[in-house]
Amino acid sequence: MIAIASDHGGFVLKQEIMAHLESKGVAFKDFGAFDDKAVDYPDYAKLVTSAIINGECSEGILICGTGIGISIAANKVAGIRCALCHDVFSAEATRLHNDANVLALGGRVIGPSHALRVVDAFLSTPFSNEERHINRIAKIEN
Numbered sequence: 001m002i003a004i005a006s007d008h009g010g011f012v013l014k015q016e017i018m019a020h021l022e023s024k025g026v027a028f029k030d031f032g033a034f035d036d037k038a039v040d041y042p043d044y045a046k047l048v049t050s051a052i053i054n055g056e057c058s059e060g061i062l063i064c065g066t067g068i069g070i071s072i073a074a075n076k077v078a079g080i081r082c083a084l085c086h087d088v089f090s091a092e093a094t095r096l097h098n099d100a101n102v103l104a105l106g107g108r109v110i111g112p113s114h115a116l117r118v119v120d121a122f123l124s125t126p127f128s129n130e131e132r133h134i135n136r137i138a139k140i141e142n
C-alpha cells in the first residue's frame, strides 16, 4: 500500500498521480490535502511517514510546491529515507542505493507526464540489497 499526500502546492499533481496509480491497479491511501486550500506541508509529511513507520503502508509519495520542504520534514523521522527526484535516473538510483521509502516531488517543478514516469521508476525498482549499500544506510540511521 502506497501512502500519498501533498500540500496545496502539490494538490493538482497528487490528483494526477492517484489517477495513474488507480489505472495501474496500485493500492494507495490518500492522506490529503483534499483540496487546494493553503496548508502546512510538515503536517502531511507526518501523516505519510507515520503510516510507513507503523507498517500500514510500505512506501510513500509526498508532494509540495518544490518537493523540498516536504522532503526535509519527512527526513526528520527515524527510518524514513525520502528522496526528492525529478528524473527517472535518480528515482531508480535512490531505490537501488538508498532503499528510499518515500519519493518527494515538486508540483510546481515537474510536469505531470514526466512525474508519472518518475513515480513508475521509483515504485518498480527494488533495493539492490548489496552489502555496501546496506552498510551505508546503517550509518545514516546511527
Ligand code: RB5
Residues within 6 Å of the ligand: 007, 008, 009, 010, 041, 064, 065, 066, 067, 068, 069, 070
Ligand atoms: C507553499 O507555498 C510552498 O512553500 C510549499 O509547497 C513548498 O514548496 C515548500 O517547500
